[in-house]
Amino acid sequence: MNNTPIQVSKTYLPTRQDYYELLESVWxxxxxxxxxxxxxxxxxxxTERFSAPLKVVSNGTVAIQLAIRALDLTGSVITTPYSYVATTNTLLWADLTPIFVDIEPEWFCLNPDLIEEAIRPDTTAILATHVYGYPCNHEALADIAERHNLKLIYDAAHAFDVAVDGQSILTWGDISTLSFHATKVFHTIEGGAVLSTDPDIIERLQLMRSFGHAGRDFLSLGINGKNSEFHCGIGLLNLARLEENRAARKRISDLYRELLSEMPLNCLDPANYPGLDYNYAYFPVFCWDNAMREEFIAKLNAEEIYPRRYFEPSLNQLDFLAPELRRSCPVSERAASTVVCLPLYPDLPLDDVRRICKIIRKNILQWW
Structure with missing residues (x-):
């Protein structure tokens, strides 16, 4: 049994020797x-992997910031309350007004049925998140965007290598943004990317991530969104082990699902999403209520096991939001108060998975 603390994630790193050899060219x-x-x-x-061009940038937040600028967004943007805070912060940082629309209760993505009633005269875009890598209802969102002349951006931070019916979901919408943070399935330690099938957008992104200039010509507004050779070297080596790591994540996820199957918990199952090729980025569990969640988290913490309340809070309830932005989103609010992501990383021992599930099952049976 592993007696060291078990965190919710553990960064995969290539061997030192492989990294040193790759960096010889840098020196x-x-x-x-x-x-x-x-x-x-x-x-x-x-670009070859996803059949669409992309630009690597310094992190996933900068990726969304560049997407907003590349599409010249103004006014208000329809967005999800169930995501990491960066999704909302990028809108506020750009002086855009986030209009929070609640999520659907199956996959916890933006609910298309609620969007049209929230659109304002100044709304210019929809910013949706593929939650835990489970895809949004793209057909419905794309239809709404087209009918209302809105841009469509996907925060695909969790969706690296996710495909539906054999097609990468990163090609959906006007722009998809990725995070290559150290906690992700694929990472460059710090990093991200912006992907679009529109060559004009890619050209704008190329300029904007590098101060808006090419050579001696200053052609547009820009920032420093570049990434380094050191980070990209890590990414190239991690790609070589990605399939092996994803297979390990799947084994762990399958065991969690098997051992928790009879518990009063909602464990998302990629097998229930038609045509989905999933990346096994996270293993979220939704509890009966907040008290149940807090109880079994406390029991896990007592054994030095540290899952994560991810996402919490529901973004429409952020303390720093103006009162008029705090639209009620009951599905998101309930999800944020009951969710916990269990530890998941390629070299997590299966015996530790069994131990985690034993603690959860024992606590839930006592609670129930």
Whole structure:
């Protein structure tokens, strides 16, 4: 049995030797940033993987910020209350007004049935999140966006390599944004990307991530959104082990689902999503109520096991929001008060999974 603390995630790293060998070229040519050969190799590899061009940037938040600028958004944006805080912060940072629309109760993504009544005359876009990597209802969202002349952005931070009916969901919408943070299925330690099938958008993103200039020509407004050769080297090596790591994540997820199957818990199952090729990024569990969740988290913490309340809070309830932005979103609010993501990473021992489930089952049976 592993007696060390078990965190909700553990960053996969390549071997030191593989990383040192990859970086020999960086020392040889002293090209450490500013669109070096490793970032170009990573972009080319991912472009081929997803059948759409992308630009690697410094992190997932900057990716959304660049998407907002590339699409010239103004006014208000329809968005989800059930996501990481960065999704909302990027809108507020750009002086856009987030209009929170509640989520659907099956996959916890933005509910298309509630969007049209929330659209204002100044609404210019929809910003939706593929929650835990489970895809939004793209057909419905795309239809609404087209009929109301809205841009459609997907926060796909959790959706690396997720596909439906054999097609990457990253090609949906006007822009998809990715996070390559160290906690993600694929990472560059810190990083992200912006993907679009529109070549004009990609050209704008290329300029905007590098101060808006190409060579000696200053062509547009821009920021420093670049990533380094050191980060992209980690990404290239992690890609080589991605399938192996995803298979390990699947084994762990399947065991969690088996051992918790008879409990009064909602464990999302990718097998129930038609045509889904999932990445096993997270294992979220939704409890009967908040008291149940807090009880078994406390029991796990006592055994030095640290799951995460992810996402919490529901973003429409953020303390720093103006009162008029705090629209009621009861499905999201309930999800945020009952969800817990259990530990999930490729080398998590299956015996530890069994121990985690034993603690949960014992506590729930006592509670029930």
């Amino acid at each position: 040889d040519n002293h090209w450490v940033t500013n669109n070096g050969p490793l970032i170009r190799q990573l972009e080319a590899t991912l």
